[in-house]
Amino acid sequence: MATVIRLWDVRTGEPLREVAVSTGWQWSVLSVAFSPDGRTLAGAGNIGVGLWNAHTGEALASWGDTESVESVTFSPDGRHLASVDDEHLILWDAHTGEQVFSLREGSPTEPMCGVAFSPDGQTLAVGGGNQLLLRDARTGRVRQALAGLTGRPEDNYKESLTFVESVAFSPDGQLLASASTDAICLWTTHP
Incomplete structure (x- = not known):
C-alpha cells in the first residue's frame, strides 16, 4: 500500500x-505546504521532511x-523551510x-505542533502544549511569548485552554x- 499526497482541483473538487510518498507503511503525512512559487511540495510526517516536485x-x-x-512551512521567499517535531524547531x-x-x-x-512564517518572513510563530512563541526567523531568538495559554482563570481565558x-x-x-x-484565539502581533 502506498502513502500518497493528493492534489485537488478546488474549482471542481476532482x-x-x-504524489507517491512511499511504497510501504513507512510514511504517515501530518502536514503539507507548497513553496511560494508552487513548484515544490513539502510534507512532514513520521520520518521527517520530504520535498517533491x-x-x-x-x-x-x-x-x-x-x-x-508535526508541521512544515516555507518562508515567503521560498529560501527556508521551518519544521517542528515533538521537541525541536528547525529552520532549513x-x-x-x-x-x-x-x-x-x-x-x-x-x-510542538504548529509553525508559521509571518508574511514578511521576519517572524516564526511556534505553538504546542500551552506555549505560543514569536521568534526571530533569522536567529530563533524569542521575541514574544504570548500570554493566556496557562489555563489559569486570572489570565481571562477559559480554564481549559491548552x-x-x-x-x-x-x-x-x-x-x-x-x-x-478547545478554542481558536486571535492575537495581535504588534503592540
Missing part, C-alpha cells in the same frame, strides 16, 4: 494527481529522517537541506490565529 511528483529530497515532524535551507538552526522546544508530553495544535498569520501579519484543543 483530484488532479497523486508538485507537477511531476518526483521526490526531490528528505531530511531529518529520525523524528516525527530549502535548497540544500542544511539546518540554519535547531532549537529545543516543547517536550514529549507537550510537543495544547496549541496549529498557528497561522493573517495576510497583513497583524493577527495570529492559534487553534487549540
Whole structure:
C-alpha cells in the first residue's frame, strides 16, 4: 500500500494527481505546504521532511529522517523551510537541506505542533502544549511569548485552554490565529 499526497482541483473538487510518498507503511503525512512559487511540495510526517516536485511528483529530497515532524512551512521567499517535531524547531535551507538552526522546544508530553512564517518572513510563530512563541526567523531568538495559554482563570481565558495544535498569520501579519484543543484565539502581533 502506498502513502500518497493528493492534489485537488478546488474549482471542481476532482483530484488532479497523486504524489507517491512511499511504497510501504513507512510514511504517515501530518502536514503539507507548497513553496511560494508552487513548484515544490513539502510534507512532514513520521520520518521527517520530504520535498517533491508538485507537477511531476518526483521526490526531490528528505531530511531529518529520525523524528516525527508535526508541521512544515516555507518562508515567503521560498529560501527556508521551518519544521517542528515533538521537541525541536528547525529552520532549513530549502535548497540544500542544511539546518540554519535547531532549537529545543516543547517536550514529549507537550510537543510542538504548529509553525508559521509571518508574511514578511521576519517572524516564526511556534505553538504546542500551552506555549505560543514569536521568534526571530533569522536567529530563533524569542521575541514574544504570548500570554493566556496557562489555563489559569486570572489570565481571562477559559480554564481549559491548552495544547496549541496549529498557528497561522493573517495576510497583513497583524493577527495570529492559534487553534487549540478547545478554542481558536486571535492575537495581535504588534503592540
